Amino acid sequence: MNTTLARLNLRLNQYCRFMVLLTTLIIIVMLIGALSPSLYYFFNIENIGLSSGGYSFFISNSVDVDPTELEFWQAFLATLIDTIQIFILIYAFYQLRLLFLKYSQSDFFSERSANHCYIFGKMLVIWSIFSILSEPLLTLILSFNQAERYFSFSFSSDDIMVLFPAISIMVIGQILKKACQLAEENQQFV
Numbered sequence: 001m002n003t004t005l006a007r008l009n010l011r012l013n014q015y016c017r018f019m020v021l022l023t024t025l026i027i028i029v030m031l032i033g034a035l036s037p038s039l040y041y042f043f044n045i046e047n048i049g050l051s052s053g054g055y056s057f058f059i060s061n062s063v064d065v066d067p068t069e070l071e072f073w074q075a076f077l078a079t080l081i082d083t084i085q086i087f088i089l090i091y092a093f094y095q096l097r098l099l100f101l102k103y104s105q106s107d108f109f110s111e112r113s114a115n116h117c118y119i120f121g122k123m124l125v126i127w128s129i130f131s132i133l134s135e136p137l138l139t140l141i142l143s144f145n146q147a148e149r150y151f152s153f154s155f156s157s158d159d160i161m162v163l164f165p166a167i168s169i170m171v172i173g174q175i176l177k178k179a180c181q182l183a184e185e186n187q188q189f190v
């Protein structure tokens with residue numbers, strides 16, 4: 001019985017180590033992708049070799065703007081907003097990486113592991129809300145010098161599909177944290 005449990009624990013640790021590696025690769029790709037907004041807004045370079053099949057972290061592809069016609073302050077603010085959005089997501093995945101790292105060390109039920117889970121969910125919520133709120137601001141900034149300024153706002157089922165699991169992960173992290181605190185209190189009584 002113990003050998004079966006030990007084997008399952010070893011396999012779970014190996015899966016978690018693999019997820020640490022996979023999450024690290026995703027973080028590296030996103031760090032490279034964080035250069036995209038500045039290359040687009042300042043140098044009009046749309047593709048840096050990370051083809052995404054039409055999906056982009058930033059909104060510049062959905063706004064009909066020629067980046068060569070932007071003033072410096074417009075390009076700077078648009079780059080800043082898009083880059084912040086990417087770095088929020090990078091930090092979320094960094095917390096996920098730390099969570100898998102703890103799990104790979106068989107540290108399943110600790111406040112620190114639960115905190116990584118909570119922060120991961122929290123950062124996904126922040127990323128989703130920031131994405132929703134940054135669209136109107138970016139469209140306003142990017143269309144400021146055009147003859148027709150416009151303001152765009154959207155909230156789609158994709159936003160709900162990110163928000164609901166993110167809030168759920170946050171709540172699970174809080175529940176795990178509380179369970180760890182209760183377990184620690186119970187150990188002190190024994």
